[in-house]
Structure formats: C-alpha cells, structure tokens
Amino acid sequence: MTAGRAGATGAPALSPMAASAGRRVTGLEFSNLRGWAEDDHASALSVFCESCGDMRGDDWARVCAKARGVRPTEAKAFFEATFRPVLIEDDVPSLFTGYYEPELHGALVRSDRFHVPLYGLPPELPKSEPWLTRGQIEDGALVGQGLEIAWLDDPVEAFFLQVQGSGRIRLPDGRIIRLGYAGSNRHPYSSIGRALIERGAVRPEEASADVVKAWLADHPAEAGQVLRTNASFVFFREISEVPADQGPLGTMNRPVTPLRSVAVDPAAVPLGGPVWIEVQGPEPFCRLMVAQDTGSAITGAQRADIFFGTGPDAGLKAGRVRAGGRIVVLLPAQHAELPRAKAEGPS
Structure with a gap:
C-alpha cells in the first residue's frame, strides 16, 4: 500500500550522478541484469516514448528523439547502445509494492447510501506546510464549501482510493467518472497496516491490503480510529477526458501503463527514465519499466x-506485492564514468 500519487506536471530529470551524501552509485553491465534478454523491450520502448519528451536536459532530449525513430525489432539493441545500467543505493531498504486504479460505486449527490465525500483541492491549501489533519477534515472542516466531487458509500473504500491516488466512480445511471490526484494536506503518510501490526492485530507477513480491509470490516467500532492514524489526506480532480482504455494519469500527467509504469523517488531516479526491476518474493519477476509516477510513501x-492496472483483479495482484529486490536505473551513456561492479554475472 502506498500514499496517493503526486500529481505535479513537468518532469525534472534529476541525475543520480549528483549523488547525495550516503548514496552509492555503481555502474553495471546489461549481462548483470537477470532476465534482461527475455523481456519485451519494444513494449517498454513504447511506454518510454510516451513521456520522454517531458524530461529535462539535453542528454534526455537526444535520447528521446532517437527513441522515437527506433523500430520495435531494434528496441533491445537501442537500450543497450544508448543507456548504461546504474545501481543506486542508500540506507533505505529495498521494497517493492503495487498499486492500481480502483473502480467503485458512487454518486454526484449525497444520499443516505452515498454519504462519504471525495473532495477537490481547497483554494486555501498552503503551498508547503501541513494543513488540516485527516481527523479534522472527516469531522467536517470542509463542509459547506462546495468542494465535494463525488460521494462513496464506504469510508474504508474512500481511504484506500486516497492511498491509490486515482480511481473510477460508477454512477447510479451507469456513467463512469475518473478521478486523479490533485494534492494533499501535506501531512506525512503513515501506514495503517503498520499501525495494526503495532497493535498486534495482524502479523507482519499478513499485512496485505485485503487483510487490512477485512480487519477494518470486522472491527467497525475501531476502524475510524485506525484510519486516522494516517493524518495524510488526498484531494482529487476529475480526469474523465482520459480515454477509458488508458490508465490513470501519473505524476508526469501521462497515463500510466500496467506492468510497465512504476512510481519511484524522483530524488534518486530520473522521472520519465527507464528502470530495470528485479522483484523477489513468492512471485518473482524482472521487467523493464518506466519511472512515470511518484507517491508520498515512495522514498x-x-x-x-x-x-x-484497473479494477478488482489488478487490486488483488497489487495488494500481494511486498518484497525486496533491486532497481537498476538506465542512464544515457554520457553519464557513464562510474565505478564498475564485479563481473559476477546476473544477480
């Protein structure tokens, strides 16, 4: 589970070469990447081309222009000739999680059934410092300001919609509206799964989204208090102009793609750049992704x-992911003056 996506437009291509204190940067070879030869590089190239034009810097502009002229059959060779795999590490343990776009039932008008509001961005929201807490907002601090975009029937689903940062709302007449991240109250995200672990309510190895939701449903008297341990609160904007067959908008204001788009910490990974991921755990996999999103829990x-992806099946798959592994950033070859890894082969 993660916090809502950050929805700023523009995509600074921060160079990890300007490594901060304590960050370790090591150059690798493509032969060090487990499963590299077997991936669908053409699929990753297509996703990269969708957003690379928004990246900053002459190096990225040249790479993007070159990428848009590459034929699908040449995608693997393009990545190998144009990029250098780079392992960037710090003192934060490796962790992969998953997110998705929920589809929920709701309405545009409050009723006895649909009584949980989803709010648009308040005009008085400060630009930097923390504002009202989740508890204050849920107690009615924004009532009467006309900020409600839609109404849901379940406060727990509203909470998890904020965690995902986007979603589709199916209205009573069958129409669907899409909501995307607009901003937050700027309080730090705090995992309610961790709160339940600390209470002894669930075991660490069981703290998936489904287990947390089930616990909240079984303990309605305590659910509200648990949700409020996360003071962070997300505001939405309507993005129904995004075609139904595309994913929600990520931080780069471009639709994200199932199993090709990944949210990262932009202080360490260039937003818009390709990254190779190697996920461990019960369902390990390796894949070339594009860093097109962020989240306040992704640091x-x-x-x-x-x-x-979108819907309950995607939610089940996303909720099962909580594993270690490694992220390898692909940087333009111009950044290649790096310490080399030992030639021990794929990790």
Missing part, C-alpha cells in the same frame, strides 16, 4: 511501486 533509491 529511497531502492523503493518502487508497480502499477498493475
């Missing part, structure tokens, strides 16, 4: 959140 060079 650290080896922290990533994988987009799984």
Whole structure:
C-alpha cells in the first residue's frame, strides 16, 4: 500500500550522478541484469516514448528523439547502445509494492447510501506546510464549501482510493467518472497496516491490503480510529477526458501503463527514465519499466511501486506485492564514468 500519487506536471530529470551524501552509485553491465534478454523491450520502448519528451536536459532530449525513430525489432539493441545500467543505493531498504486504479460505486449527490465525500483541492491549501489533519477534515472542516466531487458509500473504500491516488466512480445511471490526484494536506503518510501490526492485530507477513480491509470490516467500532492514524489526506480532480482504455494519469500527467509504469523517488531516479526491476518474493519477476509516477510513501533509491492496472483483479495482484529486490536505473551513456561492479554475472 502506498500514499496517493503526486500529481505535479513537468518532469525534472534529476541525475543520480549528483549523488547525495550516503548514496552509492555503481555502474553495471546489461549481462548483470537477470532476465534482461527475455523481456519485451519494444513494449517498454513504447511506454518510454510516451513521456520522454517531458524530461529535462539535453542528454534526455537526444535520447528521446532517437527513441522515437527506433523500430520495435531494434528496441533491445537501442537500450543497450544508448543507456548504461546504474545501481543506486542508500540506507533505505529495498521494497517493492503495487498499486492500481480502483473502480467503485458512487454518486454526484449525497444520499443516505452515498454519504462519504471525495473532495477537490481547497483554494486555501498552503503551498508547503501541513494543513488540516485527516481527523479534522472527516469531522467536517470542509463542509459547506462546495468542494465535494463525488460521494462513496464506504469510508474504508474512500481511504484506500486516497492511498491509490486515482480511481473510477460508477454512477447510479451507469456513467463512469475518473478521478486523479490533485494534492494533499501535506501531512506525512503513515501506514495503517503498520499501525495494526503495532497493535498486534495482524502479523507482519499478513499485512496485505485485503487483510487490512477485512480487519477494518470486522472491527467497525475501531476502524475510524485506525484510519486516522494516517493524518495524510488526498484531494482529487476529475480526469474523465482520459480515454477509458488508458490508465490513470501519473505524476508526469501521462497515463500510466500496467506492468510497465512504476512510481519511484524522483530524488534518486530520473522521472520519465527507464528502470530495470528485479522483484523477489513468492512471485518473482524482472521487467523493464518506466519511472512515470511518484507517491508520498515512495522514498529511497531502492523503493518502487508497480502499477498493475484497473479494477478488482489488478487490486488483488497489487495488494500481494511486498518484497525486496533491486532497481537498476538506465542512464544515457554520457553519464557513464562510474565505478564498475564485479563481473559476477546476473544477480
């Protein structure tokens, strides 16, 4: 589970070469990447081309222009000739999680059934410092300001919609509206799964989204208090102009793609750039992704959140992911003056 996506437009291509204190940067070879030869590089190239034009810097502009002229059959050779794999590490443990776009029932008008509001961005929201807490907002601090975009029937689903940062709302007449991240109250995200672990309510190895939701449903008297341990609160905007067959908008204001888009910490990974991920755990996999999203819970060079798609099936798959592994950033070859890894082969 992660916090809502950050929805700023523009995509600074921060160079990890300007490594901060304590960040370790090591150059690798493509032969060090487990499963590299077997991936669908053409699929990753298509996703990269969708957003690379928004990246900053002459190096990225040249790479993007070159990428848009590459034929699908040449995608693997393009990545190998144009990029250098780079392992960036810090003191934050490696962790992969998953996120998705929920589809929920709701309404545009409050009723006895649909009584939980989803709010648009308040005009008085400060630009930097923390504002009202989740508890204050849920107690009615924004009532009467006309900020409600839609109404849901379940406060727990509203909470998890904020965690995902986007979603589709199916209205009573069958129409669907899409909501995307607009901003937050700027309080730090705090995991309610961790809160339940600390209470002894669930075991660490069981703290998936489904287990947390089930516990909240079984303990309605305590659910509200648990939700409020996360003071962070997310505001939405309508993005129904995004075609139904595309994913929600990520931080780069471009639709994200199932199992090709990943949320990263932009302080360590260039937003818009390609990254190779190697996920461990019960269902390990390796894949070339594109860093097109962020989230307030995604901090650290080896922290990533994988987009799984839309709807309940995607939610089940996303909720099962909580594993270690590694993220390898692909940087333009111009950045290649780096310490080399030992030639021990794929990790």
